Amino acid sequence: MKKIFILFLFFSIVSIAHSQTIMETGGKKMPDEWIDKDTGHKVIKLTRREGVNMSFYFHNNPFVDNKMIFCGGNRVGKPADIPGKEIYNLDVKDLQMFWVDLKTLKVDQLTHETSPVHSEIVCTKTKEIFFQIKDSVFCVNMQMGKRRLVYVFPENAKSSITTVNADGSLLGGAFSTPEEAEIFKKYPKKSDFFDRVYDAKLPRTLFTINTKTGELKRIFTDNAWLNHIQFSSVDPHLLMFCHEGPWHKVDRIWTIDVVGKNKPTLIHKRTMDMEIAGHEWFGSSGKSIYFDLQKPRGQKFFVAKVDLPTGKEISYELQRNEWSVHYTSSWGEKLLAGDGGDANSVAKASDGKWIYLFHMNGNKLTSTKLVNMKNHNYSLEPNVHFSPDNRWIIFRANFEGQENVYAVEIVSHKIN
Secondary structure, eight states, X not given: OHHHHHHHXXXXXXXXXXXXXXXXXXXXXXXXXXXXXTTOEEEEESOOSSSEEEOOOTTSOOEETTEEEEEEEEESSOGGGSTTOOTTSTTEEEEEEEEEETTTOOEEEOOOOSSOOOOOEEEXXXXXXXXXXXXXXXXXXXXXXXXXXXXXXXXXXXXXXXXXXXXSSEEEEEEOOHHHHHHHHHOOSHHHHHHHHHHHTOOEEEEEEETTTOOEEEEEEESSXXXXXXXXXXOTTEEEEEEOSOGGGOOOEEXXXXXXXXXXXXXXXXXXXXXEEEEEEEOTTSSEEEEEEESSTTTSEEEEEEETTTOOEEEEEEOGGXXXXXXXXXXXXXXXXXXXXXXXXXXXXXXXXXXXXEEEETTEEEEEEEEEOTTSOTTSOOOOEEOTTSSEEEEEEOTTSSOEEEEEEEEEOOOO
């Protein structure tokens, strides 16, 4: 009986695997779920609604319980007209915020504004999303659906919010100057404005807004491009920011206590010519900051982390083809993931267009390829996230010709 049961279980697994569609990922209209023929991993489409759909930037947490918040809209032209572009460009209209239930895949709309809404600011604890329309900051409670006004920027202090702290009590952002705004207006392409903004050395000021009282506090000012602003995943007073600019010219990653002495702390000091560190994020424990490290740029590749209580730094080396535009860590920080990169990226990888899973082994990373992204245009960065149960890696892609959000299962379904 035991042998019969084992045989029955084996053939049941084989039958289930073969019932899934095994096919190349992208280059055509895809079903709602399939097995990537090159990796053996199951991929599902999470955003099953008409229009364009985009998940969050890699360091912004989109999850509240079993729901994932995302941004959706409608394209003005045909998908082929503007391949690979970000949803937030002018080719998309009627942007609103939605959520998808990760268990049932039900999609519902969160905001119903007459103006476009784009938000990547979600507080898991309070179950609120924050967004800004022109000079006004609003909050919507996901459970009650109640919308309230949080803050209105004065005429002489235009800015935008970028992050919320762990307990939902503070929003963060940075004030810039009219001179900086003029550079962005005159040179809208990143390749044109990036060095110009860095070289201008115009002042920026970090600020917080109390979400209950609306009190604004200016925290820190520097003649530098303060950017990539994100609160700690755990400590409601710890804010991370970067000195933006060409990575080989800046000591980029800093933290600051927004209620303390407001003195910034440098997280990683460059040690050689052309060394770069960036695309930093807090781990889920709040005890570590991770980042892309190259020593020197484009030659040797690492994911590094700094233990905040001790300042100790650890680097995990990976291969050129495994380099990713963005990395992320799992809940519990046992695993890492990366979204790969094309031949035009900094690594100049000949075979880098994959979604990767990484295990940390000593001072090395060992990779597993999860999705073949050869039909994806990397003008749109995939921006990976681990699902709250660590079972899936979620990413955005345009390999069907239009932007959508997908999830790939970490466990392989491939039958040899």
